[in-house]
Amino acid sequence: MVSSLKRLLIGRPLKSDQLGDQKLNKTKALAILSSDALSSVAYGPEQILIVLVTISAAAFWYSIPIAIGVLILLLALILSYRQIIFAYPHGGGAYIVSKENLGLYPGLIAGGSLLVDYILTVAVSVSAGTDAITSAFPSLHAYNVIIAILFVLLITTLNLRGVTESASFLAYPVYLFVLSIFILIGVGVFNILTGHVSPTLHTPLGTPVAGISLFLLLKAFSSGSSALTGVEAISNAIPNFKSPAPSNAAKTLVAMGSLLAVLFSGIVFLAYYYGIRPREEVTVVSDIAEQIFGRGFMYYVIQGTTALILILAANTGYSAFPLLAVNLAKDKFIPRMFTARGDRLGYSNGIGILGLLSILLIIAFKGRTEHLIPLYAIGVFIPFTLSQTGMMVRWFRQRPEGWVTKFIINTTGAVISFIVMMMFFLTKFVQVWPVLIFIPLILLLFHRIRKHYESVADQLRISSCEPSFPIEGNIIIVPVAGITHVVENSLKYAKSLNAYQIIAVHVPFEREDELAFEAKWKNWQPDIRLVSLYSPYRSILHPLTKFIDTVQHKASESNYQVSVIVPQFIPKKGWHNILHNQSSLLLRTHLLYRRNVIITTVPYHLKK
Known part of the structure; x- marks a missing residue:
C-alpha cells in the first residue's frame, strides 16, 4: 500500500542513465530558479517606501535614486555570479568560492547561512502567499x-517527482506573473x-525634504x-542545467537579472508617479493595480499571480538547497545521506528535509513569519559579501587576462553588500540578532559531524593500529521463550554452524515454570545445554544481557567468539506486529551496543 501510494505521488523510478533527461533547459530553469528573486518585486519597492514614509510623503522621490542604487548592486551581483558560474562550473556558489579563496570557516559561514536562508525562503514565501489568499477570502x-503546510507538501511532492516535472508545472504561474x-x-x-x-500626485525630483539623512537613505x-x-540560486544549481551547463546557467542568470531590473524599477517608478503610500492592509502592487485598472479583471489577475509567485518562490529553495547540501556532505560537514539520489534522480533527502524543517518553522511561528524577512535577507547578504570578497582574492592571486575589470566588479559588489549587511545589523538588530547565535551553532555542528566522520574513517582503515585477534571457535547463545517451531528453526540453524558450544537460555518469572520447562527441554533437546535465569522482577533483558556479558568475558580469554541467535516469527500482515511484544526487537537493539558480540536474527514466517 505504501509503495503504491509512493508510485502515485512521485512516479515510477528512473534509471541512472536517464539523469540527462532530468536536466533543465533555459526556459524552465529561468522559471524554477528565478521565482524567489522575481517574487521580491511584490515587496521590495514597498520596503523602500515604508522607510521613507517615516519622514513624509514628500520624501518618496528619493525612491528613484535608491532604486538606481539597488539596480547597480544587482548589476554587480549578476556580473559577479556570472564569473562564479564559469570559475566554478560544478556549482556550490558562495560556499565553494568562500572556502577556496578565504578559508574553511568563511566557506562554512556562507554555506550555513544559505542552508538556513533556503529554509526561511520556503517558510516565508509560502506564508506570504497564504496571507494573500486568506486576505481575499477572510x-x-x-x-x-x-493551508501553508498543504502548499509546502504540494511543492515538496512536485520536486520529489523530479526537476523537469516540477519545472514544467511551475513555469506557467511564474511567466503569467511576469506577463501581468x-x-x-x-x-x-x-x-x-x-x-x-x-x-x-507626486513630489518633483530634487525637492528638498526636511529631516532626510544619509543614515535613513542607507536604511x-x-x-x-x-x-x-x-x-x-543559479550559481548553486549549475548541475541541474542541460549541457553546456555553465553557458546555459550564465544566460539564465542574465535573463533573470534583466527581468528583475525591469520589473523592480517599473514598480518603483509607478509607485512614485502615482503617489502610492504604503498601507498595512493593502500592498503597493495592489494599490498600483487598483489605480490603473480599478477592481476589474486585470486587478484580480495581478493579485492572483502575485499570490502564486509568492508561494512558488519557495521552489528556488527546493532547487538550490539540495545541491548546496550535496557539496557540504561531500566535504563531510553534514550527513552523507544528502548525496544520495532518490527514485526520480533528485536529491530526495535534501528535498524532504527542507520541506519538514519549513513546516516546523511555519507551525512554530503560526504562519506569521513577516518578522523573519530581515533575518531571511541578511542570510543572503552574508554569503553575497563573502563570495564577492572571495572572487576579489581569486583574481588578485591568479591575475588572469582582464583581471582588473573583474576585480573592480567584485570589489563594488563586496562593498555594497557589506554596507547593506551592516545596515541590517544597525537598523534591525532586534530582528536579526539570532544570526549571531545560529551561525556559531551551525559551525559547531559542522565541526562535530566532520570530526565524527574522520574518527570513523580512522577506525575503519585497514592500516590502523587496531589489533586483531584470532577466533578459535564460536559459542552460540539462543534465547528461548518456549518449545515452538520458531525456536526449533533457530536451533537447526545454530547446529549447522558447527559451533564449539550452543547454549539455550530461558528466563522464567516463576519457579514452577522454571522446573516444568527444564523437564520438557530435557525430553525435546537433550543434546543442547539449557540455562535458566530466574527473574523475580519479570525482566528479560537484564538477566539475559548479564549472562551474555559473563560468557563473553570468559570466552575472550580463550579467543572464542560469542554469537547470539535471536528467534523471531514474522506475521503474514504487517499490522499484526502491534499485537505482539516485539521482545526480539528490543533484545537486538540492546545487544547492538555490546562489544564483541555478534547478533543474528533467524526469522520464521507465519503462513496465515
Whole structure:
C-alpha cells in the first residue's frame, strides 16, 4: 500500500542513465530558479517606501535614486555570479568560492547561512502567499497554518517527482506573473505619457525634504535590497542545467537579472508617479493595480499571480538547497545521506528535509513569519559579501587576462553588500540578532559531524593500529521463550554452524515454570545445554544481557567468539506486529551496543 501510494505521488523510478533527461533547459530553469528573486518585486519597492514614509510623503522621490542604487548592486551581483558560474562550473556558489579563496570557516559561514536562508525562503514565501489568499477570502484566515503546510507538501511532492516535472508545472504561474506585471507597467506608463495621471500626485525630483539623512537613505536602500534575495540560486544549481551547463546557467542568470531590473524599477517608478503610500492592509502592487485598472479583471489577475509567485518562490529553495547540501556532505560537514539520489534522480533527502524543517518553522511561528524577512535577507547578504570578497582574492592571486575589470566588479559588489549587511545589523538588530547565535551553532555542528566522520574513517582503515585477534571457535547463545517451531528453526540453524558450544537460555518469572520447562527441554533437546535465569522482577533483558556479558568475558580469554541467535516469527500482515511484544526487537537493539558480540536474527514466517 505504501509503495503504491509512493508510485502515485512521485512516479515510477528512473534509471541512472536517464539523469540527462532530468536536466533543465533555459526556459524552465529561468522559471524554477528565478521565482524567489522575481517574487521580491511584490515587496521590495514597498520596503523602500515604508522607510521613507517615516519622514513624509514628500520624501518618496528619493525612491528613484535608491532604486538606481539597488539596480547597480544587482548589476554587480549578476556580473559577479556570472564569473562564479564559469570559475566554478560544478556549482556550490558562495560556499565553494568562500572556502577556496578565504578559508574553511568563511566557506562554512556562507554555506550555513544559505542552508538556513533556503529554509526561511520556503517558510516565508509560502506564508506570504497564504496571507494573500486568506486576505481575499477572510473566512479562510483561521486555517492559515494548515493551508501553508498543504502548499509546502504540494511543492515538496512536485520536486520529489523530479526537476523537469516540477519545472514544467511551475513555469506557467511564474511567466503569467511576469506577463501581468509587464502589462501593469506598460499600461501605467502609457497612462502617464498620455497625460491621464495628474503630476500633482507626486513630489518633483530634487525637492528638498526636511529631516532626510544619509543614515535613513542607507536604511531605505538596505530594505529595498531585500528584492535581491534569490539571485545566488543559479550559481548553486549549475548541475541541474542541460549541457553546456555553465553557458546555459550564465544566460539564465542574465535573463533573470534583466527581468528583475525591469520589473523592480517599473514598480518603483509607478509607485512614485502615482503617489502610492504604503498601507498595512493593502500592498503597493495592489494599490498600483487598483489605480490603473480599478477592481476589474486585470486587478484580480495581478493579485492572483502575485499570490502564486509568492508561494512558488519557495521552489528556488527546493532547487538550490539540495545541491548546496550535496557539496557540504561531500566535504563531510553534514550527513552523507544528502548525496544520495532518490527514485526520480533528485536529491530526495535534501528535498524532504527542507520541506519538514519549513513546516516546523511555519507551525512554530503560526504562519506569521513577516518578522523573519530581515533575518531571511541578511542570510543572503552574508554569503553575497563573502563570495564577492572571495572572487576579489581569486583574481588578485591568479591575475588572469582582464583581471582588473573583474576585480573592480567584485570589489563594488563586496562593498555594497557589506554596507547593506551592516545596515541590517544597525537598523534591525532586534530582528536579526539570532544570526549571531545560529551561525556559531551551525559551525559547531559542522565541526562535530566532520570530526565524527574522520574518527570513523580512522577506525575503519585497514592500516590502523587496531589489533586483531584470532577466533578459535564460536559459542552460540539462543534465547528461548518456549518449545515452538520458531525456536526449533533457530536451533537447526545454530547446529549447522558447527559451533564449539550452543547454549539455550530461558528466563522464567516463576519457579514452577522454571522446573516444568527444564523437564520438557530435557525430553525435546537433550543434546543442547539449557540455562535458566530466574527473574523475580519479570525482566528479560537484564538477566539475559548479564549472562551474555559473563560468557563473553570468559570466552575472550580463550579467543572464542560469542554469537547470539535471536528467534523471531514474522506475521503474514504487517499490522499484526502491534499485537505482539516485539521482545526480539528490543533484545537486538540492546545487544547492538555490546562489544564483541555478534547478533543474528533467524526469522520464521507465519503462513496465515
